[in-house]
Amino acid sequence: MDSIAKILERYPFVERENLIPILQEIQQEQGYLTEEAVREVGRYLNLPASKIYSLATFYNRFRFHPLGSYHIRLCRGTSCQVHQSGKLEKKIIGELGIEDGQTTTDGLYSLEVVSCMGACGMGPVMAVNNRYYTGVTEDQVEEIIAYYRETEE
Secondary structure, rough: OOHHHHHHHOOOOHHHHHHHHHHHHHHHHHHHOHHHEEEEEHHHHOOOOHHHHHHHHHOOOOOOOOOOOOOEEEEEOOHHHHHHHHHHHHHHHHOOOOOOEOOOOOOEEEEEHHHHHHHOOHHHOOOEEEEEOOOOOOOHHHHHHHHHHHOOO
């Protein structure tokens, strides 16, 4: 892959300390870490793929699957929890048939439950791509998902 090679060229000193920044750049470029990318980085840094996977799975910011066209993030922060974000999570899971960290089989939706979205006074908070929804109710979850479904049709 040319894009991975270009990223690796920015790290001429082959050092293990560069692993996280390299993986971050690859994910930023490709949207997630592919098996091929992990193997290529392993060859470059002389590390087994298992060590790279071990490190990448330790940090919850690395992904091994592409995000959906509509990436739903739901806040699980304390304030949002108090305002029933747990019920919203169950509603989203029921509507889409996916769990946290998964993408629907059609590639339209992905779900990520996050620890805080920084809008504590307006919870529960949900975002689809970069559009934020505050004070979300279970009925609104249905409406929001339906809106994006209709956008696709």
